[in-house]
Amino acid sequence: MTLKPIQQTHSTCCYCGVGCGVRIASDGQRVLGIEGDEFHPANLGRLCTKGRTLPLTMTPTGRALYPEMRTDRRLPRQRVSWDEALDTVANRFADIIREHGRDSVAFYLSGQLLTEDYYVFNKMAKGLIGTNNIDTNSRLCMSSAVMGYKKAFGADAPPGNYEDLELADLLLIAGSNMAYAHPVLFRRIEAAKAADPSKRWIVVDPRRTDTAAMADLHLAINPGTDVALFNGLLHLLLWEGYADRRYIDAHTEGFEAVKDMVREYTPKLVADICGISDTDLITAAQWFGQAKAVTSLYSMGLNQSIQGTDKNLAVINLHLATGQMGRPGAGPFSLTGQPNAMGGREVGGMATMLAAHRDIQNPAHRSEMAAIWGVDYLSDTPGLSAVDMFDAIRRGQVKAVWIACTNPAHSMPEQALIAEALKTAEFVVVQEAFLDTDTVPFADVVLPATSWAEKEGTVTNSERRISRVRAAIAAPGETQGDWWIATQVAKRLEKHLTPFKMSRFAFDTPEAVFNEHRKTTEGMDLDITGLSYALLENQGPQQWPFPAGATTGLARRYSDGVFPTASGKASFHAVRHIGTADKTSARYPFHLITGRLRDQWHGMSRTGRVSQLLEHVAEACLSMNADDMARRGIQSGQLVKVANARGSILVPVEASAEVASGSVFLPMHWNAQFWSEPGANRLMPAKADPYSLQPELKHAAVRIDVVNLPWQCVAVRQGDVDELMQAIRPLLKQSRFASATLIGRENPALLVRFADESEPDGLINALDTAIHLHSSPETQDYLDPARQINKRGRWDAGRLTGFRLAGETKAADWLSDVIRQGGEWRWARLQAFAPRATPPDGSYQPAKTVCNCLGVSEATLKQSIAKGCSFEDLQQQHKCGTQCGSCVPEIKRMLQNAPRILQTA
Ligand SMILES: Nc1nc2c(c(=O)[nH]1)N[C@H]1C(S)=C(S)[C@@H](COP(=O)(O)OP(=O)(O)OC[C@H]3O[C@@H](n4cnc5c(=O)[nH]c(N)nc54)[C@H](O)[C@@H]3O)O[C@H]1N2
Ligand SMILES: Nc1nc2c(c(=O)[nH]1)N[C@H]1C(S)=C(S)[C@@H](COP(=O)(O)OP(=O)(O)OC[C@H]3O[C@@H](n4cnc5c(=O)[nH]c(N)nc54)[C@H](O)[C@@H]3O)O[C@H]1N2
Ligand code: SF4
Ligand SMILES: [Mo]
Numbered sequence: 001m002t003l004k005p006i007q008q009t010h011s012t013c014c015y016c017g018v019g020c021g022v023r024i025a026s027d028g029q030r031v032l033g034i035e036g037d038e039f040h041p042a043n044l045g046r047l048c049t050k051g052r053t054l055p056l057t058m059t060p061t062g063r064a065l066y067p068e069m070r071t072d073r074r075l076p077r078q079r080v081s082w083d084e085a086l087d088t089v090a091n092r093f094a095d096i097i098r099e100h101g102r103d104s105v106a107f108y109l110s111g112q113l114l115t116e117d118y119y120v121f122n123k124m125a126k127g128l129i130g131t132n133n134i135d136t137n138s139r140l141c142m143s144s145a146v147m148g149y150k151k152a153f154g155a156d157a158p159p160g161n162y163e164d165l166e167l168a169d170l171l172l173i174a175g176s177n178m179a180y181a182h183p184v185l186f187r188r189i190e191a192a193k194a195a196d197p198s199k200r201w202i203v204v205d206p207r208r209t210d211t212a213a214m215a216d217l218h219l220a221i222n223p224g225t226d227v228a229l230f231n232g233l234l235h236l237l238l239w240e241g242y243a244d245r246r247y248i249d250a251h252t253e254g255f256e257a258v259k260d261m262v263r264e265y266t267p268k269l270v271a272d273i274c275g276i277s278d279t280d281l282i283t284a285a286q287w288f289g290q291a292k293a294v295t296s297l298y299s300m301g302l303n304q305s306i307q308g309t310d311k312n313l314a315v316i317n318l319h320l321a322t323g324q325m326g327r328p329g330a331g332p333f334s335l336t337g338q339p340n341a342m343g344g345r346e347v348g349g350m351a352t353m354l355a356a357h358r359d360i361q362n363p364a365h366r367s368e369m370a371a372i373w374g375v376d377y378l379s380d381t382p383g384l385s386a387v388d389m390f391d392a393i394r395r396g397q398v399k400a401v402w403i404a405c406t407n408p409a410h411s412m413p414e415q416a417l418i419a420e421a422l423k424t425a426e427f428v429v430v431q432e433a434f435l436d437t438d439t440v441p442f443a444d445v446v447l448p449a450t451s452w453a454e455k456e457g458t459v460t461n462s463e464r465r466i467s468r469v470r471a472a473i474a475a476p477g478e479t480q481g482d483w484w485i486a487t488q489v490a491k492r493l494e495k496h497l498t499p500f501k502m503s504r505f506a507f508d509t510p511e512a513v514f515n516e517h518r519k520t521t522e523g524m525d526l527d528i529t530g531l532s533y534a535l536l537e538n539q540g541p542q543q544w545p546f547p548a549g550a551t552t553g554l555a556r557r558y559s560d561g562v563f564p565t566a567s568g569k570a571s572f573h574a575v576r577h578i579g580t581a582d583k584t585s586a587r588y589p590f591h592l593i594t595g596r597l598r599d600q601w602h603g604m605s606r607t608g609r610v611s612q613l614l615e616h617v618a619e620a621c622l623s624m625n626a627d628d629m630a631r632r633g634i635q636s637g638q639l640v641k642v643a644n645a646r647g648s649i650l651v652p653v654e655a656s657a658e659v660a661s662g663s664v665f666l667p668m669h670w671n672a673q674f675w676s677e678p679g680a681n682r683l684m685p686a687k688a689d690p691y692s693l694q695p696e697l698k699h700a701a702v703r704i705d706v707v708n709l710p711w712q713c714v715a716v717r718q719g720d721v722d723e724l725m726q727a728i729r730p731l732l733k734q735s736r737f738a739s740a741t742l743i744g745r746e747n748p749a750l751l752v753r754f755a756d757e758s759e760p761d762g763l764i765n766a767l768d769t770a771i772h773l774h775s776s777p778e779t780q781d782y783l784d785p786a787r788q789i790n791k792r793g794r795w796d797a798g799r800l801t802g803f804r805l806a807g808e809t810k811a812a813d814w815l816s817d818v819i820r821q822g823g824e825w826r827w828a829r830l831q832a833f834a835p836r837a838t839p840p841d842g843s844y845q846p847a848k849t850v851c852n853c854l855g856v857s858e859a860t861l862k863q864s865i866a867k868g869c870s871f872e873d874l875q876q877q878h879k880c881g882t883q884c885g886s887c888v889p890e891i892k893r894m895l896q897n898a899p900r901i902l903q904t905a
Contacts, residue, residue, distance in 0.1 A: 009472035014452035017336035019461025048183035061722035064448035065477025090492030106133035110405035111338030114457030117482035132383030144303035145334035148312025154565035166192035167329030170291035175301015179210035210889035224580035230314035232270030242289030244323030251561035254572035293329030310575035342460035351383030385693035394421035404431035409438035413684040581687035588701035611748035620670035623656035709755035714812040717802035853883035
């Protein structure tokens with residue numbers, strides 16, 4: 001065998017909006033490793049757990065590798081050629097447009113597409129078909145931030161850059177759990193604070209997240225009360241004389257109305273609405289007022305609200321009133337979530353905007369774009385935003401939808417309605433990299449896309465920095481770039497819709513697309529006419545604007561105090577507190593909050609394949625305040641039903657000090673691929689902000705009841721975990737509750753659990769078949785039919801490699817840990833599988849991993865902490881937290897929670 005030489009390819013991480021630069025090691029066919037790029041200005045060499053484990057996600061099982069199609073929805077899809085798939089999509093779209101008009105088709109895209117992909121789709125919808133029905137998951141994510149910036153400054157996008165986060169002497173972090181969601185940026189601000197401990201952080205979050213735990217002041221406000229809080233802060237800032245009159249007079253308008261309005265927001269009233277003390281409020285205002293440079297960082301806790309735009313504007317008011325703008329370390333900085341949320345905004349890939357920050361309803365903007373695209377018609381009616389789009393599909397008004405790079409069956413609110421819409425639609429196209437998502441089963445046509453390490457293009461991160469994404473390996477199967485797929489269909493559609501003209505989709509490379517996109521930005525606020533692939537190649541990632549002739553991008557906008565509004569001034573907005581769409585009541589007494597976990601990404605199509613990433617949190621779990629649990633007689637590990645009028649889900653509950661009394665938290669990630677349940681969005685309201693049209697995905701009112709399902713079964717099996725996971729999925733619906741996950745590191749295993757009133761017919765046989773646990777000389781059974789107890793273990797070469805405990809599961813945690821730790825089997829076989837078997841005393845230690853990079857377990861850390869180790873000692877002994885650093889907050893919390901006598905010992 002000849003070894004292929006190892007190549008290094010510079011690219012960008014495909015997860016979050018931090019936009020870390022990576023170097024991919026490959027042999028051209030397979031990704032062999034990954035490192036952070038020391039020269040990329042976003043991460044300077046760092047990567048978080050998700051970025052570091054990207055190579056482990058590159059397994060072929062479950063990838064969409066070939067075009068597939070079906071003409072009868074009762075039958076499975078069949079593999080077809082690209083020509084057949086592309087012709088079908090173009091023909092069906094053309095037929096539907098001819099019969100029902102341009103607005104009877106829609107596109108639902110993603111902030112994870114590259115700018116080039118996005119550009120072609122947007123041109124096809126707006127420039128070729130003539131519909132603005134093209135919206136994206138950015139509607140669920142950034143649209144309130146976009147509206148906030150546009151209303152206040154006249155243009156979109158964060159004014160500052162990542163250095164400002166380090167330069168600020170006060171960070172106001174609101175509705176953002178950076179420690180989990182933007183880990184590498186969090187490492188940067190942590191380091192800045194360690195270097196200068198006089199820097200302060202205020203964190204505004206109803207939960208005591210890892211981010212909040214590190215703050216100098218945590219304002220644990222009631223969900224949805226941010227506008228009241230910011231108005232209260234402004235009230236105090238003005239009262240205490242911290243207003244910057246010179247800045248207000250020279251560079252803003254609308255101040256007087258806001259000043260009058262915030263009079264109402266007295267400290268007493270605000271403390272009551274927000275559920276915080278007025279002393280904390282006053283402290284926060286003093287710190288804000290006294291700081292030389294304040295940067296506010298915010299994300300979904302502000303955006304995903306029926307007041308998302310107002311929440312953004314209320315933060316911006318604070319900056320305008322105190323002149324905390326346009327200087328190093330000062331400004332309102334919206335953290336973008338997806339790797340290319342910004343690029344999507346740049347090409348205008350949403351229902352309410354045109355390319356390069358132009359407006360649909362501005363006739364001059366429309367004619368500029370029509371001229372660039374060489375078309376006569378651009379629709380002047382805004383298209384349907386995400387929630388309305390799926391509603392229109394459900395009502396039959398929109399007949400065909402093309403979904404690319406997003407999983408709406410999981411991520412949209414009121415899931416039941418989304419499923420109904422996808423069933424009602426006449427024609428559903430899903431362009432995906434993975435087949436195991438909740439949306440794919442609805443597809444009439446699946447278009448297989450290349451993904452990270454296989455595709456070419458550009459992305460823009462949170463600080464307006466454009467980086468190249470490069471292919472390191474060959475495209476697997478027949479997958480194609482998203483831009484290519486869109487281009488091929490557009491060319492075919494042109495023949496139907498505008499025959500005999502020269503093609504406007506003559507793109508043969510992503511670079512050709514980029515060059516056309518660049519032209520649309522000429523003279524606009526995001527002018528990038530000075531950028532090219534060659535420049536990005538030679539000089540690395542660049543910030544926009546970068547007009548022709550420039551030598552660098554612009555690090556900081558509005559430093560001259562001139563804003564792109566008619567008057568050149570920024571606007572204050574008098575926004576009042578409204579609250580959440582759902583109100584808690586006697587019937588639905590709990591606030592359900594949703595959000596992210598450190599090691600999972602959205603619908604888990606990628607991160608759910610990596611056992612290491614599931615070690616941090618293995619299964620969906622509802623976090624609940626211990627006092628609330630005690631009051632209701634609920635115990636950790638019990639199953640509860642979380643319900644409201646929109647539906648219900650079953651989930652195990654766990655006591656958590658993170659949530660306040662009256663609130664519960666459920667991660668957004670788990671879905672029908674890993675669970676008997678569809679996910680948190682079964683319960684979330686499809687109620688949206690009136691300006692940004694962003695739905696309130698953060699909050700719902702729910703009730704919580706204990707559910708007793710006496711029959712339980714747990715099984716674990718080592719082997720090809722991708723294949724085991726696929727085999728188990730059809731069984732997840734065969735009992736009232738089920739969940740599947742991966743455990744272990746070197747020899748990962750599938751873990752699946754079921755619960756029901758009594759043993760479901762045929763489930764055990766089906767399970768044994770799916771996980772290859774047939775009776776054999778290597779297996780040992782324990783049966784007690786009278787009590788429905790049926791257990792089996794399997795050993796290979798002296799090691800336990802699988803088991804199934806049905807009817808009685810007491811030994812499940814012990815046996816799972818034995819498999820996870822991978823050691824020799826040291827106990828009597830039958831005895832271990834007898835009823836209520838427990839590990840012989842002291843013979844094993846539970847294996848929860850805290851430091852994922854180096855595999856340091858909670859037990860190991862607890863032992864060292866009990867011996868009196870400090871944080872530095874722990875790092876020296878175990879190297880924990882020295883790689884990606886994501887576990888540092890957790891280790892610090894463990895140290896804080898350890899009995900004091902031991903810490904000082
Ligand atoms: N690990 C990981 N990282 C990610 C992602 C991921 O899936 N996994 N996704 C990326 C994407 S697309 C996005 S958009 C970002 C999101 O990044 P974040 O917005 O930081 O993440 P979330 O956990 O959704 O929400 C942040 C916090 O809002 C709080 N919150 C809830 N309601 C309120 C409220 O009314 N007011 C305030 N002030 N806070 C509230 C929640 O308790 C939560 O801690 O993360 C990006 N990074
Ligand atoms: N309750 C609740 N719901 C939420 C949120 C919340 O906080 N709470 N957050 C919302 C937010 S901010 C967001 S951004 C959304 C995210 O929601 P989604 O967009 O649905 O999330 P993903 O799972 O990232 O979906 C991306 C899909 O693209 C596929 N894919 C990956 N790479 C490629 C590629 O190169 N090409 C193509 N064609 N496909 C690819 C992946 O397999 C995956 O299925 O969820 C929203 N929903
Ligand atoms: S912080 Fe982590 S997930 Fe985000 S871009 Fe960097 S490595 Fe990727
Ligand atoms: Mo997002």
